[in-house]
Amino acid sequence: xxxxxxxxxxxxxxxxxxxxxxxxxxxxxxxxxxxxxxxxxxxxxxxxxxxxxxxxxxxxxxxxxxxxxxxxxxxxxxxxxxxxx
Amino acid sequence: xxxxxxxxxxxxxxxxxxxxxxxxxxxxxxxxxxxxxxxxxxxxxxxxxxxxxxxxxxxxxxxxxxxxxxxxxxxxxxxxxxxxxxxxxxxxxxxxxxxxxxxxxxxxxxxxxxxxxxxxxxxxxxxxxxxxxxxxxxxxxxxxxxxxxxxxxxxxxxxxxxxxxxxxxxxxxxxxxxxxxxxxxxxxxxxxxxxxxxxxxxxxxxxxxxxxxxxxxxxxxxxxxxxxxxxxxxxxxxxxxxxxxxxxxxxxxxxxxxxxx
Amino acid sequence: xxxxxxxxxxxxxxxxxxxxxxxxxxxxxxxxxxxxxxxxxxxxxxxxxxxxxxxxxxxxxxxxxxxxxxxxxxxxxxxxxxxxxxxxxxxxxxxxxxxxxxxxxxxxxxxxxxxxxxxxxxxxxxxxxxxxxxxxxxxxxxxxxxxxxxxxxxxxxxxxxxxxxxxxxxxxxxxxxxxxxxxxxxxxxxxxxxxxxxxxxxxxxxxxxxxxxxxxxxxxxxxxxxxxxxxxxxxxxxxxxxxxxxxxxxxxxxxxxxxxxxxxxxxxxxxxxxxxxxxxxxxxxxxxxxxxxxxxxxxxxxxxxxxxxxxxxxxxxxxxxxxxxxxxxxxxxxxxxxxxxxxxxxxxxxxxxxxxxxxxxxxxxxxxxxxxxxxxxxxxxxxxxxxxxxxxxxxxxxxxxxxxxxxxxxxxxxxxxxxxxxxxxxxxxxxxxxx
Numbered sequence: 001x002x003x004x005x006x007x008x009x010x011x012x013x014x015x016x017x018x019x020x021x022x023x024x025x026x027x028x029x030x031x032x033x034x035x036x037x038x039x040x041x042x043x044x045x046x047x048x049x050x051x052x053x054x055x056x057x058x059x060x061x062x063x064x065x066x067x068x069x070x071x072x073x074x075x076x077x078x079x080x081x082x083x084x085x
Numbered sequence: 086x087x088x089x090x091x092x093x094x095x096x097x098x099x100x101x102x103x104x105x106x107x108x109x110x111x112x113x114x115x116x117x118x119x120x121x122x123x124x125x126x127x128x129x130x131x132x133x134x135x136x137x138x139x140x141x142x143x144x145x146x147x148x149x150x151x152x153x154x155x156x157x158x159x160x161x162x163x164x165x166x167x168x169x170x171x172x173x174x175x176x177x178x179x180x181x182x183x184x185x186x187x188x189x190x191x192x193x194x195x196x197x198x199x200x201x202x203x204x205x206x207x208x209x210x211x212x213x214x215x216x217x218x219x220x221x222x223x224x225x226x227x228x229x230x231x232x233x234x235x236x237x238x239x240x241x242x243x244x245x246x247x248x249x250x251x252x253x254x255x256x257x258x259x260x261x262x263x264x265x266x267x268x269x270x271x272x273x274x275x276x277x278x279x280x281x282x283x284x285x286x287x288x289x290x291x292x293x294x295x296x297x298x299x300x301x302x303x304x305x306x307x308x309x310x311x312x313x314x315x316x317x318x319x320x321x322x323x324x325x326x327x328x329x330x331x332x333x334x335x336x337x338x339x340x341x342x343x344x345x346x
Numbered sequence: 347x348x349x350x351x352x353x354x355x356x357x358x359x360x361x362x363x364x365x366x367x368x369x370x371x372x373x374x375x376x377x378x379x380x381x382x383x384x385x386x387x388x389x390x391x392x393x394x395x396x397x398x399x400x401x402x403x404x405x406x407x408x409x410x411x412x413x414x415x416x417x418x419x420x421x422x423x424x425x426x427x428x429x430x431x432x433x434x435x436x437x438x439x440x441x442x443x444x445x446x447x448x449x450x451x452x453x454x455x456x457x458x459x460x461x462x463x464x465x466x467x468x469x470x471x472x473x474x475x476x477x478x479x480x481x482x483x484x485x486x487x488x489x490x491x492x493x494x495x496x497x498x499x500x501x502x503x504x505x506x507x508x509x510x511x512x513x514x515x516x517x518x519x520x521x522x523x524x525x526x527x528x529x530x531x532x533x534x535x536x537x538x539x540x541x542x543x544x545x546x547x548x549x550x551x552x553x554x555x556x557x558x559x560x561x562x563x564x565x566x567x568x569x570x571x572x573x574x575x576x577x578x579x580x581x582x583x584x585x586x587x588x589x590x591x592x593x594x595x596x597x598x599x600x601x602x603x604x605x606x607x608x609x610x611x612x613x614x615x616x617x618x619x620x621x622x623x624x625x626x627x628x629x630x631x632x633x634x635x636x637x638x639x640x641x642x643x644x645x646x647x648x649x650x651x652x653x654x655x656x657x658x659x660x661x662x663x664x665x666x667x668x669x670x671x672x673x674x675x676x677x678x679x680x681x682x683x684x685x686x687x688x689x690x691x692x693x694x695x696x697x698x699x700x701x702x703x704x705x706x707x708x709x710x711x712x713x714x715x716x717x718x719x720x721x722x723x724x725x726x727x728x729x730x731x732x733x734x735x736x737x738x739x740x741x742x743x744x745x746x747x748x749x750x751x752x753x754x755x756x757x758x759x760x761x762x763x764x765x766x767x768x769x770x771x772x773x774x775x776x777x778x779x780x781x
Contacts, residue, residue, distance in 0.1 A: 026547035028692035028735040031306075033255070034162065034179050039247050047729045048702070049168035050175035051694035074247030076255030083549065168698040309691040313525070314542030319491070321519040323501045 020058035022083045023068045030079040039074055040067035111154050119147055138206060141199035142276060144192050149272050151189040153289045156265045158182045160296045165303040186240050193233065225275035232267030239264060262297060363587045363602045364468065364571055370460040370600040374775045377459035378495040388506040391467035395578045399475035400513045405577055406478045412581035413573060422447060422566030423632055423662040425650060428573065432480055434552045435563040440481035442561030443538060446473050446570045449490045449522045451529035452632035452662040453777050457589040458567035460600040462496045466503035469567055472574035477515050480563055484516045488534050491521040526688035530736050531564040538562060544690045547735035588648050593666045593774060594618035603648055609665065610644030617667050626670040627752050631661020633681050634741015636748040637674060666774050673768035675756040678749030679707035684776050685742040696739040699730040713760050
């Protein structure tokens with residue numbers, strides 16, 4: 001049970017409004033195109049099947065946020081989005 | 086390019102070896118061709134006026150082979166069965182794809198520069214960028230020129246994806262194969278004057294076409310979802326109940342705002 | 347049938363509950379009730395559980411508080427507090443729908459079918475009370491299309507109520523495709539909005555319906571029946587019981603027990619194989635639940651809080667004891683294969699991940715899993731968790747994770763390429779199998 005990597009998020013953990021920004025994905029839309037991992041290497045890795053694993057932590061301002069915004073804007077399936085809590 | 090071999094064994098070892106061998110072979114072929122052509126060009130430059138012509142054609146052929154590899158890998162990247170090929174990893178595949186695009190761009194630039202500046206080639210800068218502007222085999226050169234623009238569109242929009250190009254890169258990327266078709270014709274019409282070269286064009290052309298057919302005919306996960314989605318819920322009539330006439334499968338109530346998907 | 351004599355606290359004569367001391371026997375392969383619990387028609391129901399919730403003065407005002415007071419949780423498996431869910435729907439607006447989810451997500455569980463076939467009016471009373479409490483305008487009873495006995499009982503009940511002139515809001519019965527994920531709340535809401543009956547991603551769990559669409563409150567059948575009991579008897583008279591499905595090889599039993607009863611007592615009383623020896627382990631909660639060794643689980647009470655502090659959940663109330671002659675790894679692999687096949691095919695980590703895991707599990711049971719294959723299995727399991735639009739893949743991975751721990755001995759036997767000597771197979775019922 002302790003196998004979860006830090007980058008694998010626990011589903012539906014209650015988001016509390018705290019002014020942070022989180023990178024999120026609708027996995028049912030994602031087609032594993034993969035450009036997100038290329039544009040946001042600090043936040044997104046690809047799993048064994050080519051689908052993105054997102055860093056669930058709040059996205060810090062600056063470089064990481066710019067990466068996240070680029071990945072969101074580039075996703076051809078519009079599966080990625082930024083959630084402001 | 087590093088191959089992540091940690092955690093693989095058994096069946097996937099075979100795949101790793103095959104993939105590794107393929108990549109090494111591709112890189113080796115291109116490197117050998119390049120160095121041979123450059124070597125030949127350098128030695129020729131000393132006294133041979135044909136040197137730019139040889140160098141230009143060598144760069145062209147190298148560009149073509151790189152473009153074949155680039156498109157081949159692109160088709161693999163979007164192939165519906167890609168999730169079953171786990172090595173090399175998706176991230177590595179994407180990195181190799183991007184790297185190949187840079188190499189392709191460089192060799193195309195070399196190809197154009199050398200032939201545009203070579204007076205004997207009779208192409209010139211005008212002919213290199215304007216359709217039907219070349220004196221030498223204008224139709225063949227024009228195919229290459231349009232292929233160049235198609236390839237640049239695919240490559241530059243992808244390079245600017247998420248910034249200037251947002252997600253427009255994706256539909257443009259899907260027609261990038263047009264670039265290869267044009268370049269293939271350009272090569273066959275203007276650069277295949279020996280049987281060996283023609284053979285290279287035929288074999289690589291068939292290989293890419295076969296992969297493209299496989300990629301576009303394979304069953305996708307969307308196909309599977311569509312089949313499940315066709316299996317709809319249905320209203321069960323209860324005689325005498327006050328249930329209203331509402332049809333499942335169509336939104337007959339609530340606001341008329343567009344549904345999310 | 348009497349409840350375990352060794353557990354005086356069960357005291358059937360004092361416990362009224364929902365089924366009382368009655369035990370339902372349900373067939374293994376479908377959800378048709380064979381024997382055990384008499385169906386309450388409308389007259390019997392009204393004499394047992396009192397007046398129509400729409401006619402009880404002040405009920406709407408107190409029901410939300412009462413649900414909070416008894417800490418009623420969702421019995422579909424998630425155990426989300428019902429009062430919180432109802433309040434957030436009520437706060438979101440009026441004019442929506444309330445859905446009784448009777449398309450049991452857990453193929454092993456038979457409690458919802460039992461309730462709908464024997465206590466349909468209690469469930470419908472809960473539905474009506476919920477509609478009034480959240481100011482919705484209609485009720486939906488959501489069933490699997492193959493569940494004929496259940497559908498028949500519900501439609502008969504609706505007709506009884508119409509004939510008796512009960513003040514019900516509009517209630518309709520909707521039949522969902524017979525798939526595991528048809529019971530997922532988002533599948534239901536998506537269908538009501540005109541979409542396919544498939545789960546979808548919800549960015550904000552407090553609002554599972556689409557923007558601009560009417561509110562939808564989805565509750566499991568048992569949750570709805572319990573809400574009706576709270577409405578009828580008040581929070582102070584509510585007995586915290588649980589409906590459990592105990593799986594034997596020939597049939598399933600649905601029983602109602604107080605939270606003080608231990609799982610060991612339930613198994614001893616209701617599991618057909620008990621005379622041949624205690625089980626080696628128990629699958630708790632559902633096919634997306636956890637395997638727990640018999641020694642660890644026998645003394646644990648059914649109580650949700652006690653189980654949670656042991657890192658467990660009663661889930662959808664499934665108790666699946668594994669006979670000691672059976673192989674837990676083979677059973678778990680069989681369930682993983684089933685769950686992988688039941689993927690809605692929408693999310694990559696579920697479609698490809700569960701399929702890859704199921705393949706490695708097949709290798710494991712066949713004794714062909716290499717050490718690197720085992721490493722790959724662990725890596726895949728870690729990659730899949732939490733990455734679907736719904737929790738289907740998480741459940742499958744949870745179940746397999748617990749199996750690999752609890753049946754570690756079986757794993758090492760299989761790893762050496764030998765058979766484990768199991769003599770019985772296919773303990774947990776799967777839809778479409780054996781028919």
